[in-house]
Amino acid sequence: MQTGTLFYVVGPSGVGKDTLISEGMKALGPSGRYVQVRRMITRPAGIGEDHQPVNDETFAAMVEDGRFLHHWQAHGLRYGLPIGILDDLKAGRNVIANGSRGAIPDLAGIVDRFVIVEITAPPAIIRERLMARGRESAEEIEQRLARTVEPLPSNLDVVTVVNDTALDEAVTRHVAALDHHASRLFLKRVPIASARRRMAYLREDNPLVDAAALAGEGRIEITHAGTGAVRAELDLVEPCDMLRPDEIGLSREVFEALGVGNGSLVSVARTPSPSSRKILRRKIAGERLRADDYETLFGDIVDGRYPDGETAAFLLKAIQSLDDEEAIAVAKARCRFGPRIDWGSPSVVDKHSLGGIPGSRITLIVVPIVAAAGLLMPKTSSRAITSASGTADVMEALCRIDLSFADVDRVVRETGGCIAWNGRLNHSVLDDVVNAITRPLALDSNTWSVASILSKKWTAGSTHVVIDMPYGPNAKLKTRAEADELGRIFERVGAGLGMTVRAFATDGGNAIGNGIGPALELRDVMKVLDNAPDAPADLRNKALFFASQILSFSPEHGSHAEARRTAEEILVSGRARAKLDEIAAAQGAHSPIMPGPFTRTIAAPRDGMVEAVDGWHIAGIARRAGAPHDKSAGVDLKVGPGHEVFKGDPLFMIHSGSVASLERAVAAATPETGITLSSSGIRPSHIPIDPREAPPAPTVT
Known part of the structure; x- marks a missing residue:
């Protein structure tokens, strides 16, 4: 089993391929996980790259003896990569090899993890670098730039690094690309159903990633280049037959969500990002955040990058401490999650x-x-x-x-x-996530x-x-x-x-x-x-x-x-x-729905003046009658505050579309009508008010 990756680096002369490889090794080499292979070339030492020079006869004999993993010919010279690369790959080391675009090898069945690293740069930059090198005339440089470049094989993993900026930034891109692909794991569906808790599993002795660090805080993000990413909580397992050291196991739900087959290579990273987690911790510590900060957090929360416990801690602090300025920041951050509708009018x-x-x-x-x-x-x-x-x-x-x-x-x-x-x-995924946490905790x-x-x-x-x-x-x-x-x-x-x-x-x-x-x-x-x-x-x-x-x-x-x-x-x-x-x-109009045909009148139990109407209790009676699902169901009030009634006068009528629902509503209205009558009864000087008259309007201030 080879857990190391062979990186086959290609790119035209002048693109800076050799420089990126050597500078990248300064960053990658100390980890012990990366080695740079020295090519064997039928070229004297001291010319070009640091290679192992051999003559034509020796090279031919090495080919005959099977001492090359891969060899090719270009520009009148012969190049070879030693077979010893396989030992490094089996030991879990990642091998970086300077290759040729025109001689990309077919290593299927020989190398388990093979990635082509294509180094590119704009023609103007390549021209400038070739001229500074001084090995070719201007005409030769133009001929080189005009060469037709064949597309890379579509069946192989390819990562492109654009070397068009300062050296330190280009090296950072190069190192990040290699480390990303070197840490990929083979996917395996494990026979576990995790329901709402999306779960992934790594062996403690995984040689490609720091399993203990990944299992620390937050969730992990499992990414496949072709289908996207899913997020899951991570558990570690002891070395066992369930997983190979270079595999990641996914529960049924996560495996189906990712949508790729067993054995696919996936990348794993801890999520959320360190910068996002820093923002969250600042808020939990009581600091005020800007709109950009909230946008970062909201994005990671919606994407499921935070476990529920951390999301709840953030929301608790935010909800309890939001002042005017932060309310504006939260509103602005939320506005960035969707485009604004333009009605073409200055006033909507x-x-x-x-x-x-x-x-x-x-x-x-x-x-x-x-x-x-x-x-x-x-x-x-x-x-x-x-x-x-x-x-x-x-x-x-x-x-x-x-x-x-x-x-x-x-x-x-x-x-x-x-x-x-x-x-x-107006559906908001953010609201779905927030409500799922805040409502059970009664956070408001x-x-x-x-x-x-x-x-x-x-x-x-x-x-x-x-x-x-x-x-x-x-x-x-x-x-x-x-x-x-x-x-x-x-x-x-x-x-x-x-x-x-x-x-x-x-x-x-x-x-x-x-x-x-x-x-x-x-x-x-x-x-x-x-x-x-x-x-x-x-x-x-x-x-x-x-x-x-x-x-x-x-x-x-x-x-x-x-x-x-x-x-x-x-x-x-x-x-x-x-x-x-x-x-x-x-x-899309239809015939208006009429009040339900099944009715029951609830009458005043005694004489009195209506002091209050508990609309919320009455609404509960209406719900028992079937509202709002039964659009015909409800309660029709016949009195309001200030109305005087005699015993037996109607207080309200219940409507329903079914007899059973009507009886449930009547049962709810019988012990308590929701209408409070004065205990002193009707004042003699008062003339009873027509119960059809509307109650007074509420004060609007």
């Missing part, structure tokens, strides 16, 4: 809500108003994760939302806006979220963004002060990315509108767009507020008051409803 608007408020579907009203006013608003929204409905779920009750980039581009250019699902469009940071949100807005091509930040006991933000501070960070980070961002704290103490669930929320939206007399006032007011804030970005509006008048005119005139129909048609 968007909105984002921190969410969590049941029934707050203002996007389906805001986008049509803004698009009807002539601004571009390519809006992407999420489906519900833990709530009864998300903006995308409601829009899906009207039309197709699973759009490709090409679909979004077409719809926005045709209509001025869209409301598409962000799962296909509003500042980190700001960087994530705004980087996605930037890559989507947005120039102006409004942020809705509801605060309240059940919202993500608990207090007005917390919302105001986060709004300041949104605006600061947005400015750092070159965007105009306005953030607004909004009262998130109650549900918005009457319906909770996709079809019911769509019904409320349509009532607002149709200017129906029973349209939810709170939903209408909040939508007009944010629509007017977006319109005020336009220089056509001198003030927010003017923008508000424009928004109301578009809504009242029916242009907003027409624009939503146009957008839905462009995305």
Whole structure:
């Protein structure tokens, strides 16, 4: 078994081949793993390279005796590489031999590891070097440069080193190329299934790499020149029959991911790079990082170069200590992971809500108003994760939302806006990796979220963004002060990315509108767009507020008051409803999904005044009814805070598409309706309020 590699170095005269070999040996020789072979040449000593001179008769006799591994003839001279090279290769030493491009040997079955090293340089540099050497005339040099060069064999390993720079840099390239190929290992699939933990295995006595060092920190990267690379954790095994010393074993999952056969030669390197690890350690130690630093770390994290433990340590420190400037750095680094969409417009608007408020579907009203006013608003929204409905779920009750980039581009250019699902469009591999670690550990940071949100807005091509930040006991933000501070960070980070961002704290103490669930929320939206007399006032007011804030970005509006008048005119005139129909048609409209046919009314258990409506508990009832997967399921509120009811009056109606789901929802609503009634009952001086009247609008500040 030969664990050493024979490097056969070729290149034209003047390319600097001899210099690179001799200077490279100064760096490689001390390791004891590399030797330079002296060629036998029928040329006297002292002329040209350091060779072993022999005459023609002796050379012929050596050929006859089989004392050459390889020999050839060129320029009237005979050249030979001694057979003793095989002893070096068997001993694990790498042999560097000066060869000839026109006489590349066929050593299949004789040498296990054979690499051609091609040294090249631009013709102008070769010309200059040949002239400085002074051995040939200018005409001879031009003839040499004009020679046709045959391509190297495609079935052999070839590495090219370009010698077109300072000597020390060229030597570094040469040494790196040799060391990379000398450390290659034969691939072997081992009968081990490692599931999520991608595993590789090396023998402790591996002669080609420092197995103990590779198994130390981080993961290793296994690279095959033809198919790419995979990363894996590394375990060491004692000398055994499972692996040869020059093999690397891969678990089933890693072997299949790499996609090459047993016996292929692969390179192994520790990952991440020392410079990347240094950056990570700086952050863990509490230092502040720049955008370039975060870009390096994010790239290595996404590529799986760090084990989960180190990634978690970095994220814990970053999430806990992110200030405004670093939030900008994180956002900028994230922006570099994808190209920005160019809409060809100086103003592309968007909105984002921190969410969590049941029934707050203002996007389906805001986008049509803004698009009807002539601004571009390519809006992407999420489906519900833990709530009864998300903006995308409601829009899906009207039309197709699973759009490709090409679909979004077409719809926005045709209509001025869209409301598409962000799962296909704003997917971030970085977020997948980060969430897989942070969610089980309950790691969260509003500042980190700001960087994530705004980087996605930037890559989507947005120039102006409004942020809705509801605060309240059940919202993500608990207090007005917390919302105001986060709004300041949104605006600061947005400015750092070159965007105009306005953030607004909004009262998130109650549900918005009457319906909770996709079809019911769509019904409320349509009532607002149709200017129906029973349209939810709170939903209408909040939508007009944010629509007017977006319109005020336009220089056509001198003030927010003017923008508000424009928004109301578009809504009242029916242009907003027409624009939503146009957008839905462009995305792929279908018949609107109606509230579920199976219903049950939950009545007031006694007389009283409604003090509070726990929208989050009501949303839980809607989920039991089947929402959001069943678009027809949900809860239709009949009362709001301040309404007076008598025993038996309807509090809300549950809708579902199936009887079984309806019964589950009723069971959840029976012990606790989620609606708090005053203990003192109805005040005699009060006239009961029509339960169909919309509850008061939340305060928008």
